[in-house]
Amino acid sequence: MGALATVVDLILNSLVLGGVFLIVAIGLNIIYGLNRVMNLAHGSLYALGAYAGYTLVNLGGNFFLTLLFAPLVVGLVGLVIERVLISPMRARPMVYTLILTYGLMFVMDGCLKYFWGKETRFIAMPEFMTQTLSLGPVQYPVFRLVILLAIAAVMGGLMLMLGRTRMGVNMRAAADIPEMVSAVGVNLRMVQMGAFVLGCVLAGVAGALAGPLFTVYPVMGHGMLISSFVVVVIGGLGSLRGAIYAALLIGVVQTLAEFFITDLAMVLVYMMMALILVFKPRGLVGEGKFE
Amino acid sequence: MKKFLAIALALIFTGLTAGPLMAADPVKIGVLVPLSGIAAQGGVELRDGSIMAAEEKKTVLGRPIELVVEDTQLKPDVAVSKAEKLVFKDDVKALVGVFSSGVGLAIAKNIDKLGVPFLTTHVMTTEFYGMHPLVFRSGQLANDQTAIGNIRGIAETPDLKKRKYYVLVHDYAWGHDAGNRFVQLAKEKGIEVVNPQYDKAPLNTTDWATYISKIKASGADGVYIALITTVIPVFTKQAAEFGILKNCRIVSGAAPGVTELEAAGENGVGIFGASCYSWDLERTSPKAKEWNQRYYQRFKAVPSDAAAHAYVGTMNLLNGIDKAGSLEAKKIADGIRGQAFEGPYGKVLIAPKDNCARNDAVLTETLPAPPNPYGAKYYMKVLKVYKADELGPPQ
Known part of the structure; x- marks a missing residue:
């Protein structure tokens, strides 16, 4: 393989890896931005998305349906979590929800093991997605290209939703000045709940995409949670x-x-994070929010 | 007189009641296996192999056998604390099992504190040779033995010998050991390795894309992998997606287990590697066939190499205890040393010189399975059998 092919290969690999991180991280950010909840169970929700996809395909369902089914399942679970656990804690300091979601992560991991077992699961893909596609000098897996397209579609949809819909505008406003949103008559609780569910839906999307890519196992979300953080x-x-x-x-x-x-x-990745924390605590673009 | 009678009655009563109870007290053996995490399936097979051995052996020193199973989670620190629990709380007289050299070494390094014999059935690192009087290996081939088998196999197969190999290992004790051995022996036999410093992938690697890009960029048409076997289907799946399996042959430092073969499916076909055992041995060995059938009847699962290793290792341990005639750690160790068990893959001898096993091994290639009673779709076809003294090390 020539140097150009290797470069193309690496660029595409970076985009796929970064894209999956992005979907999970955006979900975490939306939840944090509106709820001030650092959701440590987010990785487990991502794993739940992968298992939902696995189950649907195993039952004979269409692979592409998993991209709708998994987010729906995870979104519903997210709704229950928000109503039952997060909402009653909202008035308390952030450390409460931090500990709560930390415990929730183990509960969810236990549930995944209980219902699906501890073994690694593989999601069967349609035949055409197991092939490679010729992109100039490089042969690249069709499935990875499908993932890239799906990530682009999800991000496009998300941007449209946040930029063009009333819910999206409310969410952005509530993330910046929640009191102002309340003052103009918007139901802040509803916006916060919507943001939590949306974050969970994104975890479900990422799980459905990453399941066939990385395989499915109960603690698959732990590594992803760390990378997303x-x-x-x-x-x-x-x-x-x-x-x-x-x-x-x-x-x-x-x-x-x-x-x-x-x-x-990984040393480089974590070193980069440490340097950002020290020298640019508000992040790359200086928009970070702190409690 | 009354006092004498009371003591006599008490003694008689104790003799009548406690005596039989004491005779029936089981000998406890600690079984350390991963039952969660990436090697959970291998752990289940190891556990089942030990259970089968204990059920067939029935008693040691005239007492029933009780296996106390603990989950190591494939983590060295967890395994050590589970071993301490087994020894100091459950009062086990020996430890058996263990998947992964990192976990095995952690327990072996604490053996003075634990104070009981430890016989591993699935640890491949060469550091176990003569490591400690209480530490033994019986089961899986060691890295040096596997490397000799693999290199000989490559050297004797024209299609494999002409290939250039990329070496990719998991970044821990066994992987490093396997990588070093392969590179060194390949050099001696004139087999080309394109990355003599070999790649070490972290154990938690789930995306192999970059490593596959490196293999493609290196121009290699052979890959030597020393990856925890449960990861083999993941690696081969991604390798197939990138299209490299069309031209590349895979040689594996550890043979994939039966579950991994099924999980890898077509992507696993053509994997080449040396191992102690494959159920295909039953084509030539009635003993293997008989064992396979017993295993299948008991567990309704495809007879696996991990189970066979654990079965043989546990038998060697239990027979060693019988030979020792005692439950004292040093005496058990003396009993295990030099012990040999004739099992599904022939005679497995614990060499007195270094406490590690010597046994025949098979060179295999993964292929779609012929019709078989176990329901396996893929299997490791036995290409050749190497005698124990061909693989070394000399006793």
Whole structure:
């Protein structure tokens, strides 16, 4: 394989990896931005999305339906979590929900093991997605290209929703000045609930996309949660624009480091996070919010 | 007189009641296996192999056998605390099992504190040779033995010998050991390795895309992998998606287990590697066939190499205890040393020189399975059997 093919390969790998991080991290950011909840169960919700996809395909369902079914399932679970656990805690300091979601992560992991077992599961893909596609000098897996398209579609839809719909405008306003939103008669509780469910839906989308890519197992969300937190910290807590830049940056740095200096790949990623925390605590674009 | 009678009656009563109870007290053996995490399936097979051995052996020193199973979670620190619990709380007289060299080494390094014999059935690192008088290996081939089998197999197969190999291992003790051995032996045999410093992937790697890009960029048409076997289907699936399996052959430092073969499906076909055991041995060995059938009847699962390793290892341990005639740690260790068990893959001898097993091994290739009573769709076809003294090390 020539140098150009390797470069194209690495760019696409970076985009796929960064894209999955992005969807999870954006979900975390939306939840934090409007609810001031650092959702440590987000990785488990991502895993639930992957299991929902696995179950649907296993029952003979269409693979593409999983991209609707998994977010729906995770969104409904998110709604229950918000109503039963998060909402009553909203008036309390953030540390309460931090501990609560930390415990919830283990409860969810236990449930995943109970219902689906501890074994690694594989999601069967349609035949055409197991092939490669010729992109100039490089042969690239069709499924990874489908993931890239899906991520672009999800991000496009999200931007439209946040920019063009009343709910989206309310969410952005509530993230900046929640009191003002309440003052103009918007039901802030409803907006916060919507944001929590939307964050969970995004975790479900990411799980449905990543399940066939990385395989499905109960604690698959733990590593993803950590990577997404790195994205959130580098991008700035609660900053959507920052998350996009950070996810792309992490995708590129991790992929290139794995290629050139494998042993130090993750060291570089975490070192970058530490430097951002010290020198740019509000993230890459300076939009981060802190309690 | 009354006092004498009371003591006599008490003694008689104790003899009548407590005596039989004491005789029936089980000998407890601790079984340390991963039952959660990426190696959970392998852990289940190891556990089942030990259960089968204990059920067939029935008693040691005339007492029933009780296996106390603990989940190591494939984490060295967890495994050590579970071993302490087994020894100090449950009063087990020996430890058996363990998946992963990292976990095995952690327990072995604490053996003085634990004070009971530890016999691993699935740890491949060469550090176990002569490591400690209470530490044994019986079951899986060690890295040096596997590497010799693999390199000989490559050297004797024209299609494999002409290939250039990319070496990719998991970043922990076993992976490093396997990588070093392969690179060194390949050099000696004139087999080309394109990355002699070999790649070390973190254990939590789920996306192999970058490693696959490196393989493609290196121009290799052979890949030597030393990955925890449960990851093999994930790696082969992604390798197939990138299209590299069309031209590349995979040689594996550890043979994929039966569940992994099924999970890998068509993507696993063609994986080449040395191992102690494959159920295909039943084509030539009545003993293997008989064992396969017993295993299948008991567990309704495809007879696996991990289960066979654990079965043989546990038998060697239990026979060693019988030979020792005692439950004292040092005496059990003396009993295990030099112990040999004739099992599903022939005689497995614990060499007195270094406490590690010597046994024959098979060279295999993964292929779609012929009709079989176990319901397996894929299997490791036995291409060749190597004698124990061909694989070394010398006793």
